[in-house]
Amino acid sequence: MLELNGISKVYGQGASQVEALRDVDLNISPGEFVAVMGTSGCGKTTLLNIIGCLDTATSGIYTLQGKDVSRLSLKDKARVRNKTFGFVFQAFNLLAEYTVLENVTLPLRYSGVPKRRWKEQGLGVLERLGIADLSSRYPDQLSGGQQQRVAIARALVNDPEIIIADEPTGNLDTGTGREIVSVLCDLVEKQKKIVILATHDGAVASRAQRLLQMVDGRIIDDSTVPTGAVSFSHPAE
Numbered sequence: 241m242l243e244l245n246g247i248s249k250v251y252g253q254g255a256s257q258v259e260a261l262r263d264v265d266l267n268i269s270p271g272e273f274v275a276v277m278g279t280s281g282c283g284k285t286t287l288l289n290i291i292g293c294l295d296t297a298t299s300g301i302y303t304l305q306g307k308d309v310s311r312l313s314l315k316d317k318a319r320v321r322n323k324t325f326g327f328v329f330q331a332f333n334l335l336a337e338y339t340v341l342e343n344v345t346l347p348l349r350y351s352g353v354p355k356r357r358w359k360e361q362g363l364g365v366l367e368r369l370g371i372a373d374l375s376s377r378y379p380d381q382l383s384g385g386q387q388q389r390v391a392i393a394r395a396l397v398n399d400p401e402i403i404i405a406d407e408p409t410g411n412l413d414t415g416t417g418r419e420i421v422s423v424l425c426d427l428v429e430k431q432k433k434i435v436i437l438a439t440h441d442g443a444v445a446s447r448a449q450r451l452l453q454m455v456d457g458r459i460i461d462d463s464t465v466p467t468g469a470v471s472f473s474h475p476a477e
């Protein structure tokens with residue numbers, strides 16, 4: 241489904257060069273929930289951005305659904321991104337002047353879905369996340385957890401295969417964060433989506449079946465918990 245071979249990323253030039261990723265190899269299959277951990281600056285966001293076609297590797301090969309996407313043009317990258325990925329960030333990134341439903345349907349404007357179907361599709365995903373009653377509110381009328389659910393709804397509205405979540409619980413209290421991770425777990429268990437999540441929180445990471453440990457731009461450990469060993473509804477803490 242998704243394969244990185246010898247992926248490196250260098251930012252900047254000359255003396256100010258930073259090697260954010262060094263020779264990363266990685267394979268991820270449908271139905272995997274992968275957590276990425278490591279200290280600040282180790283390259284988690286860089287890795288997620290390259291996987292999500294938000295950024296381009298300096299060297300190495302990235303194969304997505306059997307196609308080489310390592311060096312796509314900006315336009316092709318945007319197309320792949322919109323079709324294949326949903327993104328959830330620490331700062332919920334909702335647009336303040338739009339309602340919940342308008343925020344959630346924003347990605348549909350760029351996806352070729354006819355306008356008459358936007359509302360139905362947006363409400364459908366809000367319903368699945370249990371927040372259809374919030375559809376006409378504005379982001380500043382929501383709690384943090386509700387805002388993150390809306391952001392997840394927006395990430396899902398195009399029915400992407402892969403959800404990229406960069407510190408999705410970073411701005412939430414523990415209980416609310418746990419609920420948000422449960423929503424992501426459900427996507428993996430019930431819909432066989434891929435979720436790739438970066439976090440500093442060991443309790444959040446423990447909900448994933450697979451944990452990547454990064455140090456200084458490298459994946460130094462990649463361990464998979466055998467199926468059945470993880471309880472999705474009662475996280476180990």
Ligand SMILES: Nc1ncnc2c1ncn2[C@@H]1O[C@H](COP(=O)(O)OP(=O)(O)OP(=O)(O)O)[C@@H](O)[C@H]1O
Binds near residue numbers: 280282
């Ligand atoms: N646009 C950029 N230009 C230059 N250097 C960058 C850029 N983005 C990231 N870096 C550097 O690349 C390295 C990896 O950064 P990255 O954001 O991937 O780390 P991270 O693991 O996500 O950290 P955090 O936990 O703080 O979010 C860091 O040294 C960072 O300073």
Ligand SMILES: [Mg+2]
Binds near residue numbers: 406
């Ligand atoms: Mg980061």
